[in-house]
Amino acid sequence: MPTELEDVQRQTAAANRILTDLGLAVGVTSALGHASMRVPSEPNKFVVKGREYELDALSEMQADDMVVCDTEGFKVGGRPDLTQCSEIKIHSCIYKTQPQVNSVVHVHPRYTVLLSVLGVTIVPMCQEGAPLVRNPLKVYPHVKTIQTDEEGMDLATLMGSDKAILMQGHGAVTVGATLEESVTNMLQLEEQARMNYLAYSAAGRDYPKIPLDLVDAMSNRQPLHE
Structure with missing residues (x-):
């Protein structure tokens, strides 16, 4: 029977691999990015992809490749040959x-x-992820990597309780109450961005959008099964 920590490491490694499977970390970005999960019984600790691997690609990550860090960003567990990721x-x-x-x-x-650089607001263009982009997403206005406490707190403060934030010319961050939610949010964010880009390319900056009242009506529907 695996321990809680071992199970979190297994889930986190799988999430990193899934990001590649979904096309979110491939090609020149195959080693760029990381998924993490909080340890349920120790909320001041989380498991995350580290660095210093022989082959640093999200597609290669296994449970033993995950490191444990605290909410100060210090590594507190995991293989001794690994360190925490640079944007911990x-x-x-x-x-x-x-x-x-x-x-x-x-x-x-x-x-x-691309859209973060163009200054195009990502708006609902399909069902998938429409609530995520119902309101304009905030943009962290810098391409730099997040390496200091000040930079990390600036990003976290700007993001607040939102589910997603863009990083201009850099990437995006999504969060969730579960690992599945944070990964799904990233997948749906990128699909909405892709649809917005296609619409922008076809019809120009003032391309048609789904009316927000229809987005709200869809979001407020009661599920058939609880």
Whole structure:
């Protein structure tokens, strides 16, 4: 029977691999990004992809490749030959300031990055992820990597309780109450960005959008089964 920590490491490694399977960390971005999950019984700790691997690609990650960090960003567990990822402050500062968040994903999705540079607001263009982009997403206005406490807190403070934030010319961060939610949010964010880019290319900056009242009506429908 695996321990709780071993199970979190297994789930987190799988999430990193899934990000590649979904096309969110491939090609030149195959080693860029990381998914993390809070340890349920120790909320001041989380499991995340590290660095210093022989082959540093999300597609290769296994449970033993995950490191354990605290909400200050220090490594407190995992293989001795590994260190925490360079942008550990993205994760640690969000976990520190948002106790309802149990998972964080950061990758460099191409369409999302492109629209952040073009200054195009991502709006609902299909059902999938419409509530996520119902309101304009905030944009962290810098291409730099997040490496200091100050930078991490700036990002976390700007993001607040939102589910997603864009990083101009860099990538995006999504969060969730579960690992599945944070990964799904990133997938749906990139799909909305792709649809917005296609519409922008076809019809120009003033392309038609789904009316927000229809988005709200869809979001407020009661499920058939609880």
